[in-house]
Amino acid sequence: MTSRRKFLKNSLAVTAGVGIVGASCAEKKPTALVRASKPKALSTWVHGLPANEEAMRIISGGGSALDGAEKGVMVIEADPNGSSVGIGGLPDRDGNVTLDACIMDHQGNAGAVCFLQNIKHPIAVARKVMEDTPHVMLAGEGARRFALAQGFAEENLLTESSKKAWEEWLKSAEYNPIINVENHDTIGMICQDAEGNLSGSCTTSGLAYKMHGRVGDSPIIGAGLFVDNDYGAAVATGMGELMMKTLGSFLVVELIRQGASAQEACEDAIQRIVDKLDYKSFQVGYLAMDIAGNTGAFAIHPGFNYAEMANGKNELIDAKSYLNG
Numbered sequence: 001m002t003s004r005r006k007f008l009k010n011s012l013a014v015t016a017g018v019g020i021v022g023a024s025c026a027e028k029k030p031t032a033l034v035r036a037s038k039p040k041a042l043s044t045w046v047h048g049l050p051a052n053e054e055a056m057r058i059i060s061g062g063g064s065a066l067d068g069a070e071k072g073v074m075v076i077e078a079d080p081n082g083s084s085v086g087i088g089g090l091p092d093r094d095g096n097v098t099l100d101a102c103i104m105d106h107q108g109n110a111g112a113v114c115f116l117q118n119i120k121h122p123i124a125v126a127r128k129v130m131e132d133t134p135h136v137m138l139a140g141e142g143a144r145r146f147a148l149a150q151g152f153a154e155e156n157l158l159t160e161s162s163k164k165a166w167e168e169w170l171k172s173a174e175y176n177p178i179i180n181v182e183n184h185d186t187i188g189m190i191c192q193d194a195e196g197n198l199s200g201s202c203t204t205s206g207l208a209y210k211m212h213g214r215v216g217d218s219p220i221i222g223a224g225l226f227v228d229n230d231y232g233a234a235v236a237t238g239m240g241e242l243m244m245k246t247l248g249s250f251l252v253v254e255l256i257r258q259g260a261s262a263q264e265a266c267e268d269a270i271q272r273i274v275d276k277l278d279y280k281s282f283q284v285g286y287l288a289m290d291i292a293g294n295t296g297a298f299a300i301h302p303g304f305n306y307a308e309m310a311n312g313k314n315e316l317i318d319a320k321s322y323l324n325g
């Protein structure tokens with residue numbers, strides 16, 4: 001990695017030099033990556049397996065990466081047994097299920113909802129925000145009203161088992177939001193379609209027993225998800241505050257743009273958290289894919305896994321981590 005770091009430093013110096021003669025730093029960088037044209041789906045945690053199946057069913061049938069990324073995670077949003085996404089999500093400390101989601105397509109379009117209540121499919125609402133409004137994000141009551149106007153049904157998302165878990169938590173009501181792998185899992189997904197285009201999605205009920213009104217990284221473009229169809233895409237899971245402070249998913253994609261592999265980019269973005277923030281009691285996991293279909297994943301702690309599906313094979317893979325148990 002040392003030589004690549006040197007490369008990054010040099011390329012920054014070159015960019016700075018070019019800046020003096022007036023070239024834009026937003027100029028497209030040359031890349032050695034050759035765009036793949038085989039459908040692929042990548043998503044966080046074990047629930048990524050069924051999400052990938054659905055996404056690949058769509059993409060393999062000629063659907064777009066955007067449709068795959070939306071419909072794939074909707075399977076998990078609709079599952080009442082999942083306690084971290086959509087219906088059945090663990091509530092905030094006052095007993096309200098509040099949902100966050102965002103979506104981004106290959107043209108750089110983005111949509112998001114945050115602090116949304118009583119609507120089971122925040123990802124579909126986020127897509128409507130992207131496609132049917134001039135905005136990127138709608139929050140809370142405004143997002144709920146928009147969803148209702150778009151024909152989404154209102155429903156109670158607090159299932160009996162999530163209510164029971166919350167009531168159990170209330171006995172101590174200890175507000176100590178430590179995310180670890182067994183208690184909370186967002187689904188973030190990256191899809192590539194047969195044309196080689198990338199799209200991504202991210203959806204969650206957020207940190208369990210969070211303060212009412214708390215919004216994490218998952219609906220924030222650049223923190224929970226970022227797609228640059230010229231280079232790659234990244235999603236994040238874990239303690240959202242850490243990704244928000246480092247704009248982690250944007251950082252991963254930017255590092256790919258600067259010449260890092262998807263794996264190196266995820267490792268560097270975790271390193272950025274380690275260098276700057278109090279990281280030891282928190283989990284963060286990044287998952288990335290470049291336009292050539294190369295994947296990368298890295299976490300702070302062991303335990304982060306992800307599902308990768310291509311060529312009819314859907315596999316659960318353990319990510320490497322900065323700390324080793």
Ligand code: SD4
Pocket residue numbers: 179184185186204205206207215216217218236237238239240241
């Ligand atoms: C959040 N990042 O709300 C989400 C939670 C999560 O695995 O990803 N958990 O901070």
